[in-house]
Amino acid sequence: MSLAELQRLAARTQKGSASQTPDNKAALVFxxxxxxxxxxxxxxxxxxxxxxxxxxxxxxxxPKFIGLDNFERMLGDDRLHQALKVTFTYVLFAVPGQLVVALLLAMALDRGMRGLTFYRSAFYLPSLLGSSVAIAVLWRLIFGGDGLVNQLLRLFGVDATIGWISNPDTALWTIVLLHIWTFGSPMIIFLAGLRQIPREYYEAASTDGAGPVRQMRSITLPLLTPIIFFNLVLAVINSFQAFTQAFVVSGGTGGPADSTLFYTLYLYQEGFGAFRMGYASALAWLLVVLIGAFTALNFWASKRWVHYDD
Structure with a gap:
């Protein structure tokens, strides 16, 4: 074969390869x-x-550059320390409470009751509405001095006149209860995880005489730990970022006595209330560090209690 023929063959080969190259222009446009x-x-x-x-x-x-002054100010900021205390308390009680309620309801729905689709939709509804302003306003009315909670207590002979929202001892717990009430999203995820557990495991356990409690402890919870971990990480992140409930229920003040002064609410007050946007930006980055630290801690601890197939 001559040199000219080899060159023509190489040219045809290169042309064919170019025509087979995928066109990524559409992907770049999207x-x-x-x-x-x-x-x-x-x-x-x-x-x-x-x-x-x-x-x-x-x-x-x-903006005027001041170095680390904003971060040094945090060390002596009493309201920031109160906001951290309130937020940590909220996360500590609201997250486990929500996950426990969601898991129990998912296990109840997993038993194949009639109207499962209706119950699944009805229980998911609070997650869609729980972070809205309307529900926060309604929550404020329910736990008011003449709200629904006190009216129900009076039906049982309890002379309840306390304003649950205006009392520093109970205000935070009403918001914790609101967070627990929005259990729909983790419940749906738990239900999907329960459906992936083979029924043969429960049949074998029943044959060996294991009761419902033993089956839950030895089968359900170990096989569901990846789903529990997933819901835990999302719940912790969302809880640190909670804002609407605290803002509406407390009227934007974090009261009474800063008992509902969430971290995000204090950040909002500093940035858009006192116009200290530089300090608010420093607070925002501290929140990023806190969320990252707790997420990393969850991943580190997951090695000890999360069980995968391998």
């Missing part, structure tokens, strides 16, 4: 809006917030 949104609406504001965390900025004047 990815374009997401990439722009990531850069302009997420990474851009995050980097700007990081810069403002080291400045004195009141939204009206140009």
């Amino acid at each position: 990815l374009g809006p997401w990439v722009l949104g990531l850069l302009l609406l997420t990474l851009g504001p995050m980097m700007m917030s990081l810069y403002l965390a080291f400045t004195d900025y009141n939204l009206l004047q140009d």
